[in-house]
Amino acid sequence: MVLVSAVRDYINRMLQDISGMKVLLLDSYTVSVVSVAYSQSELLQKEVFLVELIGSKSKESMSHLKAVFFLRPTTENIQYLRRQLASPRFAEYHLFFSNILNDTQIHILADSDEQEVVKQVQEFYADFVAIDPYHFTLNVQSNHIYMLPVVMDPSSLQNYCDCVVDGIAAVFLALKRRPVIRYQRTSDVAKRIAQETANLMYQKETGLFDFRRAEISPLLLVVDRRDDPITPLLNQWTYQAMVHELIGIQDNKVDLRSIGKISKDQQEVVLSSEQDVFFKSNMYENFGDLGMNIKRMVDEFQQVAKSNQNIQTIEDMAKFVDNYPEYRKMQGNVSKHVTMVTEMSKIVEERKLMLVSQTEQDLACNGGQVATFEAVTNFLNDESVSDIDCLRLVMLYALRFEKENPLQIMQLFNKLSSRSSKYKPGLVQFLLKQAGVDKRTGDLYGNRDLLNIARNMARGLKGIENVYTQHQPLLFQTMENLTKGRLRDVDYPFVGNHFQQGRPQDVVIFVVGGTTYEEARAVALQNATNSGIRFILGGSVVLNSKRFLKDLEEAQRIVRSSTNAI
Missing domain, CATH: 1.20.1280 (Monooxygenase)
Incomplete structure (x- = not known):
């Protein structure tokens, strides 16, 4: 319960020391932070009379109530508070920020409080959404930015990196630890985030991160979603992952309004x-x-x-x-x-997903080229199979066999294009440019490394408990390599001179581009083995195939429009 407990502890401390009836004011991000960790009934028990989003049209004076603000320390939020303090609606203002305030922001707040209604200003580092005990997300809006070259939109990429660095920093401040940092060598964005995080923790805010040192520092490993494009493309068959894939989960909530007649x-x-x-x-x-x-x-x-x-x-x-x-x-x-x-x-x-999923799992795990080509072709010829399922099958085939038979891949491209005009502009080719074999670090299919080949053979001999859940994400292999001290420095270098002395006991793996619930399950199962290492998984968003494809399409659109402009 490490992450959820940390957030709940912050919320408890915000609310319990302020007596009487209160209003809790949140921004569009902190409302997610609070809602996944604290129920409405628990807020009522803390005498929270009303929960309000800042920026809402409500201007009613509530001078009999105390206001508890929990906001991100953004320029927009500071300006909002400045206007509030000029004409206060509440008797008292208790200001809590989800991350580090800079000196300028503190001065603005102090100068604005002419009526002396601000009773406290504190930093409570819950700048992440703790959706499960060992799984967090940052809900980054423009998640496709990580796929773009630096030169294409440097300011958007910097904003993306700033948001991720702030979120990672908050996680370690909440855990009261300062990590050593490693990153995926083949990813420029992972390297940049790792270096900027190290700069924040070891240079800019070194005093803030100067916690009592453990014998062995925790590890932060920053990796890129494009190293494993397979996992977010697969149909899922375990409960949490399946709900997200077929219906959608947002901040632990499922919207069922589209189902039809259903009680309010x-x-x-x-x-x-x-x-x-x-x-x-x-x-x-x-x-x-x-x-x-x-x-x-x-x-x-x-x-x-x-x-x-x-x-x-x-x-x-x-x-x-x-x-x-x-x-x-x-x-x-x-x-x-x-x-x-x-x-x-x-x-x-x-959607005939049981048939579709068998072929997906064959492409992800077994790789019989002749049989899978025939199966994918048959699905493309079947009009009752949805376009999105056909697209995912062609992507999985292309990722698996991109170097082996380009002619067959081209045949599938042409079939897909003739079937649905939506996919004519080459989304599959764009995926191969983004996450093809030449771009990846890890052994995605377990066929490069002798140890992985032997492991896959052993799994095949033992038999698979369930044909639909035989796939293991690349993250599983990464955790196993970390547990056994086999994660190669050349592929995942350390930032600066901060090397790991001995095996870490706490590891935070952050996936730039987003995590999946299949990976969260792998982390939970790994933690249950009591290997001596506690893993925490985090990412910019939580993906299903729909969101992964949407990010891919948006990145492709920007790249194409930029190329056409030249």
């Missing part, structure tokens, strides 16, 4: 391992086992519902009233999970 309280539901016991125990289960577990949950609920119908005495009635909140919660939980699984089953059937 089920239109947006929370999927949190901290707030939902059933989800916590099933989030990494495969779809088949999940179905049986949901049936068991429905059966248990029916038993409870039946017992509640047998109210015959005053004592029975009193017992029912006492247990009613728990009963309502159980009813909502059952309804939520049944609705999602029913919807996902419908999508799987409509």
